[in-house]
Amino acid sequence: MSQFSILIVDDEPDNFDVLETLLSEQEYELYYAANGQEAIASLDVFKPDIILLDVMMPGIDGIEVCRQIKAMSKWKAVPIIMVTALSSKSDLAQCLTAGADDFISKPLNGIELRARVHSMLRMKQQYDNIQNLYHIQENTINVLESTLNELRGNLASTLSHELNTPLNGILGTIGLLKDDIENMDIAQIREILGWAHDSARRLEKLTKKFLIYLGLELSASQQHKIESAQAQFSACAIEAQLKYHAQKVNRSNDLLLTLEEAEIALSDGYLSTILHELIDNALKFSSPETTIKVSSQVLGEMLHLSVHDSGQGMTEEQIAKIGAFMQFERKTYEQQGSGIGLKIVMKIVELAGGEFSITSIYKKETTVHLTLPIVGN
Structure with a gap:
């Protein structure tokens, strides 16, 4: 975890030296601002996790600085500890009314200072964790x-x-x-x-x-890549799988396979899903006794896989609209299926760090081409 940053705001540089000494045993990044205006201007630069703010300063006093910072949506969650020589209840109430999260009296006690800073940082960390979870949930919902x-x-x-x-x-x-x-x-x-x-x-x-x-x-x-896995792109195993699918519609003789083997960074399950969906589409949208060509080739750090059929083909508009539950010319071809297969393949390839593309001539042919990363040697 990165170090916590603390912004110390005090018009007396000697006081910064005192705070630096008292906090020297902690792994904090300390920043200094000599007045309120400088502190507010430096927020985006220092990005403090906590602010130690002196109350008595010329110009804008600490209470007004606290009020202005707490009015900023970006920084209102940053804990502010007021450092003050004031002791009356009314003065302390002013600090809390301005939005201060805590206060500590001068002269400073090192043990008390470290305890209060630690407590505020723990609260800030909990707040950040809740915010991160909220953003993940919000993003997921969106x-x-x-x-x-x-x-x-x-x-x-x-x-x-x-x-x-x-x-x-x-x-x-x-x-x-x-x-x-x-x-x-x-x-x-x-x-x-x-x-x-x-x-x-x-x-x-x-x-x-x-x-x-x-x-x-x-x-x-959630911007998660598919979990790291390895699968053997075996010519023998893949040929058996594809011929099994083709045999169910009496088209095993229509397959033409040219396969180069490799070890790819993808699970066996996802690889099987890709192959099943691609061959299922090729069989579904091409006529018996027309060739379906499946080829693979290792180029650099990627395995290039393509499936070509001489069938229905697609227009550029149809290719652009490929998505879940999208089918084309259903009444003409009366195919079963939800139209989700290619979308699943696209998503798997994307999350694996590969690329997916389709080229097609309408009423003539379609080639689906994708790349998958190879496990490093």
Whole structure:
């Protein structure tokens, strides 16, 4: 933690020397101002954590200086200890009325001075911690509000459909079983339960994506990078993963892989999410028996990964509008999904310290290109 700074305001330089001696055993940064005007002018320069302010000074006295400082929103939280030879209750009341947080009488006692300074600094530190937490929470709320505003229009038209479709599938199959299970044989029951299972898995997939997205948005709002991790970008493992996805739609022969291996600064889970979302989009928006090219290459300290398909393509306007729950030409292509996949990939790459871009020719081809940092040798 950095040293606490203390601004000493006194028209007598000898008094500064006394305070410096009394506080010499503490690791404080001490600054000096010879009068009230100088003290106020120096606040932005010295940025004090606490102010020791002499009451009796020519020109603007300490009470008026205290009042002016406490009237400034930027500095009102800085504790001010009045250093005074005055002892009457009315004088001390004036100090407190002006906003002083504490006072100490002359002649100064070293033990008392150090105790009061320590107490005020502890209060200031607690205040700063509360303020930091407040700003983090405020920033988080602002980001979530912004995200919700971004999602609101698309959620109304897209998410409700995506939720209702599997829910209706589940409820519909349960309704069939409930109404007519006595007249069904085991094969029919198994078939209907299979429909319910598919709908439930689709709903689960959507929910997981949404939670991943919100978690990434929260990390971004708090300016947190993804926790340090390492994953092996293995050609064999990646080929197996991508072919598994392609095989589910009978397109494993459409994959063309050219992969250079590397150890990347990303968790296995996030790497798997990136690969799944990119290959899922390429399969979804391109026709069977058209090639999907996946390539990786190490250049400098980054792994460059690209996924190319000869499919639907995107306009520049559509690329610019990629975001959560944003889909294009849904009625034409009737694709399932929430439109959140590419946004998740973008966020992961961003928080990992990489770059993400899309190039596309409408109705012809799309290439998603991203970079991920390589673990240092």
